[in-house]
Amino acid sequence: MKYNLSEILSLIKDRRTIYPEQYSDRKVHKEIIEDILNSAIWAPNHGKTEPWRFTVYMSEESRKSLSDFMASFYVDVIGDNYNEMKYKKIKNRPLKSSVVIAINMTPDPKGRIPEIEEIQAVACAVQNMYLTATAYGIGGFWATPKLLNLPEANKFLELGEQDKCLGLFYLGYPEIDWPKGHRKPLEYVTKWKE
Numbered sequence: 555m556k557y558n559l560s561e562i563l564s565l566i567k568d569r570r571t572i573y574p575e576q577y578s579d580r581k582v583h584k585e586i587i588e589d590i591l592n593s594a595i596w597a598p599n600h601g602k603t604e605p606w607r608f609t610v611y612m613s614e615e616s617r618k619s620l621s622d623f624m625a626s627f628y629v630d631v632i633g634d635n636y637n638e639m640k641y642k643k644i645k646n647r648p649l650k651s652s653v654v655i656a657i658n659m660t661p662d663p664k665g666r667i668p669e670i671e672e673i674q675a676v677a678c679a680v681q682n683m684y685l686t687a688t689a690y691g692i693g694g695f696w697a698t699p700k701l702l703n704l705p706e707a708n709k710f711l712e713l714g715e716q717d718k719c720l721g722l723f724y725l726g727y728p729e730i731d732w733p734k735g736h737r738k739p740l741e742y743v744t745k746w747k748e
Contacts, residue, residue, distance in 0.1 A: 569684050570733045572693025574650035575643075577726030582652040584612065586690055590725070591655075593686040599675035601667045606679045609656040609711055611648065620722075621648040623710050627701055644699070651724040655683075656711055657696070659718045676720050683723060693728040696721050 591608055599605060611617045625645035629636055648654045659676045661669055680696055687694040698721040701707060711719055 565685055565689055567735070568732070569688045570693070570735055571695050572726075572728045572730070572733065573695050574647040574724045574726060576728050576730045577650055577652065577693060577724075578729035580652070580727040582692055582725055582727065586692070587612065587653055587655075587725070589690075590683050590686045590692075593682040594679035597675055597678035597682050599678075600671045601662060603662040603667050603672060603675070605659045605661060605667075605672040606676045607658040607660050607713075607717070609658065611654040611656070612652075617648040617651065617654055620654055621645050624648070624699075624701065627704075627706060627710075631701060631704070647697070647724055648722075650726065652726040653724075655723040655725070657720045657723055658711065658713055659720050660714065661716055663716075673718075673720065680721075680723065687725060691727065691732075692725055695724040697724065 587610060591610075594606060594608070595604065597606070611620050621644075625641060628641055628644050657676060657680055659672055661667070661672045684694050684696070702719040702721065707713075707719055708715070708717060713719065
């Protein structure tokens with residue numbers, strides 16, 4: 555066997571969503587973020603379009619800017635009916651995280667690849683990020699707020715008209731024990747045609 559399959563499967567099974575509210579104050583170093591992003595760019599993608607683009611909010615100032623934008627944009631869009639608890643989450647999550655990465659997608663300019671396939675390629679890139687963060691013992695959370703689908707978000711994120719933000723990836727060292735997980739057995743989700 556070329557690789558240690560047991561370790562790879564353990565890593566895949568150990569991947570968890572860990573929310574920013576569960577992060578400690580310990581900072582994730584830039585070199586680790588680079589490793590996480592370098593793993594992302596090795597995701598499969600049709601036509602070798604490499605549609606993923608990343609904006610890294612690492613400094614306290616940049617995370618505060620993201621926090622302020624998301625919170626005020628939420629209030630602008632929702633109006634007087636906004637949910638105070640949701641507002642606080644949107645506002646506090648960038649500040650509780652060591653790093654926030656905007657996960658963006660730039661489609662093939664020639665239009666050779668259907669948009670859904672470009673989105674799927676970016677999702678594969680995010681899975682690589684999750685696995686690399688897990689290997690480092692870093693918690694990750696991929697949030698996909700609907701606000702990021704609006705043109706104002708593209709403007710804030712400095713994205714082109716055809717680009718899409720597919721979410722925010724929050725990272726931080728957990729101050730909780732690493733969560734355990736479970737899945738339905740294979741026979742519940744698989745049909746065999748022989």
